[in-house]
Amino acid sequence: MVREGVRPNVYTYSSVLRSCNGMSDVRMIHCGIFKEGLESDVFVRSALIDVFAKLGEPDDALSVFDEMVTGDAIVWNSIIAGFAQNNKSDEALKLFKRMKRAGFLAEQATLTSVLRACTGLALLELGMQVHVHIFKYDQDLILNNALVDMYCKSGSLEDARRVFRNMKERDVISWSTMISGLAQNGYSQEALKLFESMKASGTKPNYITIVGVLFACSHAGLLEDGWYYFRSMKKLYGIDPVREHYGCMIDLLGKAGKLDDAVKLLNEMECEPDAVTWRTLLGACRVQGNMVLAEYAAKKVIELDPEDAGTYTLLSNIYANSQKWDSVEEIRTRMRDIGIKKEPGCSWIEVNKQIHAFIIGDKSHPKIVEVNKKLNELIHRLIGIGYVPETNFVLQDLEGEQMEESLRHHSEKLALAFGLITLPIGKVIRIRKNLRICGDCHVFFKLAAKLENRSIVIRDPIRYHHFQDGKCSCGDYW
DNA sequence: GAGGGCGACC
Structure with missing residues (x-):
């Protein structure tokens, strides 16, 4: 289009931006936007904010936002969502306050992002305040899903169940959120029962649902059930096991004291085990008190995630315990060299x-x-x-x-x-x-x-x- | 002719 001499306009740019796959694409298009003098258009702006945030660069999104003289509610929604999606909940909530001060009303999309920020910070009281404001959007599916998640992640299961029960429409996310939420909070049997209700309701589970189901099994130490779901997921639901599913199984086996089987499964994975996979095994070794395997797993974790301060310390503790002082010193030096700082407990x-x-x-x-x-x-x-x-x-x-x-x-x-x-x-x-x-x-x-x-x-x-x-x-x- | 929001292993 550009080669043929047709000048892109705001419509072109806002559409094209959404199909960018990397920062280099976005920067190129951003230049074009400036060249055409279209940078102050709200549609272009919200598309830019959106794409920066999706690529994990919320600060770039914020610069675009801050250059804005006149904006609309959607641009505010975009920037708040951008921070909420990147787990910068504090910033998202600050922007939400700014939005209100600027005289904009919160709409569904705004409130979903605000809820997500509350979820990230486990702010139950603030989340409940948001809940009061969304009674008028009573049957908004996405808002309700976000509410269920917020209540689960704040450990307020009664409220989560109530919202879930009152939902007239539920999608795979509603079910998966509630199943994982129950499992994470220790209600494994209820989670598995809910999975049965989900199937009865006709909603097809996806791979995230199965992660929740396996997590429920691992949480309650349900070895048989875990194996059953893991082995039959492909046949019953057409879902290939991925790293997360293996992770749950390794956790489950480890919890049951079957470290050998956990290692065996880890080695059989079709996908490469990552730092989380090895940390799962490390956790199992810790609970089982197996220092030899723990040392091996910890080394793997550090190899794959060299920034993980906790694992360095754990490894160093293992060495100290077996009086391998040279190894202790080696770890400390390495931490110093790479500049690993332990985060203070808060x-x-x-x-x-x-x-x-x-x-x-x-x-x-x-x-x-x-x-x-x-x-x-x-x-x-x-x-x-x-x-x-x-x-x-x-x-x-x-x-x-x-x-x-x-x-x-x-x-x-x-x-x-x-x-x-x-x-x-x-x-x-x-x-x-x-x-x-x-x-x-x-x-x-x-x-x-x-x-x-x-x-x-x-x-x-x-x-x-x-x-x-x-x-x-x-x-x-x- | 165009825009934003929800779930997952350690």
């Missing part, structure tokens, strides 16, 4: 729509004195009922937090103490954490839930822990 808790952050070793929270007092008192009372601080961390501490600070004050314990002094009795304490929970905190929370007669939910980067009455929904496998 926990968040939402109280009265305010987010409170607790960072290990940080004393800036205004209530830190009371929090420490409450925590010390709690530790004392827990010791009274048999709590013994866990000091053998070789395979228990996934992120190496205790190396830096006393485990007495891991961030989730601070958040818990704060929750106990601020949230009314009977209210569930919900905490989100940036690092995996360690073995000591896990024991601590089980006992604290019992002693304080509280439900406590912790969402770490990959697992959900519902502590109640001395038990955890993860069944001590995480």
